[in-house]
Amino acid sequence: MPRFYPHIYLHVPFCGRRCSYCDFSIAVRRIVPVDRYVENLLRELRSRGEKFSTNVQSIYFGGGTPSKLGGEGVAAILRGLRAIAGSDGMSAPIPEVTVEANPEDISIDLVRAWRGAGVNRVSLGVQSFDPGVLSWMHRGHSPEMSEAAVRTIREGGIDAISLDLIFAIPDQVGSSRLTSDLDRAVALEPSHLSVYGLTVEPRTPLGRWNARGAVEEAPEDRYAEEFLLAHDRLAAAGYEHYEVSSYARPGHRALHNAAYWSGAPYLGLGPSAHGFDGRVRRWNTEAYTEWTSQVEQGIDPLAGEETIGSDERLAEEVYLGLRTIDGLVIRPEDTTTIGPWIGAGWGRQAGDRLVLTPQGWLRIDALAAALTSVRSRS
Numbered sequence: 001m002p003r004f005y006p007h008i009y010l011h012v013p014f015c016g017r018r019c020s021y022c023d024f025s026i027a028v029r030r031i032v033p034v035d036r037y038v039e040n041l042l043r044e045l046r047s048r049g050e051k052f053s054t055n056v057q058s059i060y061f062g063g064g065t066p067s068k069l070g071g072e073g074v075a076a077i078l079r080g081l082r083a084i085a086g087s088d089g090m091s092a093p094i095p096e097v098t099v100e101a102n103p104e105d106i107s108i109d110l111v112r113a114w115r116g117a118g119v120n121r122v123s124l125g126v127q128s129f130d131p132g133v134l135s136w137m138h139r140g141h142s143p144e145m146s147e148a149a150v151r152t153i154r155e156g157g158i159d160a161i162s163l164d165l166i167f168a169i170p171d172q173v174g175s176s177r178l179t180s181d182l183d184r185a186v187a188l189e190p191s192h193l194s195v196y197g198l199t200v201e202p203r204t205p206l207g208r209w210n211a212r213g214a215v216e217e218a219p220e221d222r223y224a225e226e227f228l229l230a231h232d233r234l235a236a237a238g239y240e241h242y243e244v245s246s247y248a249r250p251g252h253r254a255l256h257n258a259a260y261w262s263g264a265p266y267l268g269l270g271p272s273a274h275g276f277d278g279r280v281r282r283w284n285t286e287a288y289t290e291w292t293s294q295v296e297q298g299i300d301p302l303a304g305e306e307t308i309g310s311d312e313r314l315a316e317e318v319y320l321g322l323r324t325i326d327g328l329v330i331r332p333e334d335t336t337t338i339g340p341w342i343g344a345g346w347g348r349q350a351g352d353r354l355v356l357t358p359q360g361w362l363r364i365d366a367l368a369a370a371l372t373s374v375r376s377r378s
């Protein structure tokens with residue numbers, strides 16, 4: 001039965017090369033097969049028979065590196081989505097259309113083409129302003145290219161710009177430059193920042209360096225110190241720390257990500273894309289070549305699905321509620337558990353809700369597990 005989705009995620013798998021820390025599902029391509037990919041993405045949508053809500057709230061081009069699609073690739077997908085939606089879908093203006101981009105891909109023509117196609121937000125993979133760190137990460141841009149990209153995006157008419165930064169870089173890469181990274185990011189006046197701690201994933205170059213002892217994950221106390229440093233500096237610069245890793249100027253919270261955190265339905269298209277219809281979570285075949293072959297043969301590229309049962313729903317409700325500053329509605333059975341957390345400064349009560357503090361977010365997994373356990377027993 002077709003569902004009506006208010007949010008759409010499109011996974012664009014192409015990258016010029018693999019960054020040292022990245023374990024996303026990507027396809028490294030020197031020349032990106034834009035036309036074939038666009039055709040297959042729309043073919044997947046048509047063959048699955050999914051429908052959009054008449055008032056789609058967000059479309060998110062994630063990756064991979066969606067900016068590798070160029071102006072025409074992104075425009076062709078948006079035209080195709082509108083054509084498939086027909087007169088009953090996507091009729092209203094879409095409040096948030098985001099493209100993830102790497103700084104080296106940005107040009108004024110590209111931004112103008114995106115703007116003309118309806119893109120109104122760019123999420124830029126800056127990661128660091130330190131040339132040594134960028135080179136260690138295998139990034140394809142310099143700090144100056146990131147700064148120039150922000151100026152160009154604005155000049156091209158897109159004002160909603162989010163910057164990604166990474167903290168907790170291993171000691172072996174040199175002393176932490178987080179303070180200067182934050183200052184240079186703030187100086188660019190982005191409307192949004194996503195600030196992530198580096199994690200060592202086994203199936204990555206970093207994972208291999210770690211396995212042979214060449215590099216170690218930053219210790220927990222430095223992770224915590226830098227997480228809190230980012231909070232303090234960005235809050236002082238007027239950014240609201242509204243989710244564990246997300247900061248926004250007033251009125252600029254990410255609509256698309258909020259859909260994930262609130263349990264709203266979203267459609268996922270493309271290799272490895274996940275989707276959720278409110279009851280069932282599904283995910284697509286990961287490898288680009290396999291996804292392409294399945295879609296071209298008219299096969300649904302479904303790799304797996306699970307119906308969210310009451311236990312999972314309870315655990316998700318607690319975890320998702322705790323990860324944003326909107327907080328979690330407190331139930332009577334929570335009181336004895338959360339009292340000591342509030343006493344320890346890990347959370348505060350705001351009306352009928354529990355809102356974690358940054359110190360609480362550093363312990364979110366343990367706190368969510370404790371609260372889920374209490375609720376499941378009552």
Ligand code: SF4
Nearest residue numbers: 015018019022063064
């Ligand atoms: S550009 Fe992004 S998706 Fe591609 S390898 Fe680097 S981190 Fe991963």
